[in-house]
Amino acid sequence: MPKTSQEWKAIALEFNKKWNFPHGLGALDGKHIVIQSPMNSSSEFYNYKHNFSIVLMALVDANYCFTFADIGCQGRIGDSGVFRNTILFKKLDAGNLMIPEDEPLPMTDIPIPYVFVADDAFALGPHLMKPFAGIYEKGTKEIIFNYRLSRARPIVENVFGIMEAIFRVFGKPMQLEPEKA
Template sequence: MSVNCLMKAGVCAAYIIIKRNCDKRTAKSKRIWMRDYFKDNKNEFLKEIDNDDYLFKNFTRMSQIDYNILLDMIRPLITKRDTVMREAIPAEISLAITLRYLATGDSYASLSFLFKVSTQSISKIVPEVAKSICSALKDYIKDTGDWRVVANNFDKNWNFPHCCGAMDGKHVLIRCPQNSGSTFFKYKGTFSIVLFGVVDADYCFTYVNVGCQGRISDGGVFKNTEFGKRLEKNQLKLPKEEALPGRTLPIPYVLVAVDAFPLTTNIMKPFPGEITRNSPNRIFNYRLSRARRIVENAFGLLAAVFRIFRKPLELTELETAIDVVLCCIYNTCITFYESNLPPEIYTHPLVLLIRKMPVVAKLYPVHGEKRHNQTEVCNHFLQFLGNLQMMLRK
């Protein structure tokens, strides 16, 4: 190889090295280590509202006793160590930030000005605390009741016999997850996940399933839940068929739902189409809707307490969104029952909190739908309730 070739090769190599060094992006130095506003993050206002039970409950959506119980349970999971460079954010502040985020749905920037914590720190605190709450409270969900208790309460409070619960789905709006395409896109033009729930006569959830794609109908979500599979296989241990008072035909215990769900032996839904006024079917639909609206009211109470449900969840990770929804459900259980007595945080009968995210959901048609259960209940209403003027006007 000649000298000229070696010189040319050396020049080319030097050019490449210099070019690469010039193309390297120099690390941008931080302007400041910490803003002066965030250095004084003692949050004295939390100590001030401790003396007022009403303000504290309005701020965190739970009583001080429940707050302290929950804090003691998750403190080992969210406590950080202080370093020589800065002090860690206390566990009390982390829990308060998360509860306030769930209660209002405010942006991280708004919470940053309130608690004097940076938005970057809040973006890590909320998912971590929500996951810790779910992990700490899931072991306190007890199965201590009987379906007959739920059915008796429905008959007593809402005049619908043999009803073990009302079920429906609620779309929780989210930001489109990365690389998900149109998987979570629903027909209304938004991205969402489905919160499927079964509610008793006292507006309390007995089953929750969250995470299914928003494009799937309520019937498809129900079919792919563990609750739906157990109901189909008759593994929920529902009471045996019994005749209504004054009747002879045995009637099964059912769950009431809307038309989106299939009509089966243990699922009752309204008569379809337009129905003539003053007819037995009209009275039946009125009574069933009166019992079924409990699940709608439960979703409304959930959104009223935790207003994060009134706007899309601005969370980048789908798993975080699911943890946030479950965290609201757990805290709602605590709020409704006002436990204050550890460790029985929430001992509602027949609770099955199961998280499942089916990738594919198929809704199969239901053939041979049976209407004799509805007819028998209609006759029951006509015999024992009569043609009430309130119902005839419906």
């Protein structure tokens, strides 16, 4: 994980260059890693997809590289809840991530924060951006923003797809207890 604001700015520069999303610090999402039903777990690991899982919460940069990963939270917990249990969230909440100060975008005077991009499953926050909800007319600021965010956010899902294609163990339920999985 980046340790300085300059390292975060380098990630943001890549996001702007490759995905046309300025001030993007990474794409955040969770992936359910399917496991066999753990012994004596009841529904603790049972998720909305009707299987048992642990969640891999990941933050990836513009080049499809992990900058943060946390694994092991029970599958029954949603992405936002899983994120709140990570070290990344705790450091973000405490202001210890060394995220750069807000800066204006080109041709503006309004300081804009550096943000992580996520989907609707996450709670909106000062450094966590998700799409505008609802329907908007073509050409509105909201539609343009959603389009740009929708170009940057799927990077994390692409990383999960690449990971599953390379490591075939993620394509079927793991026959391990959650701690081993």
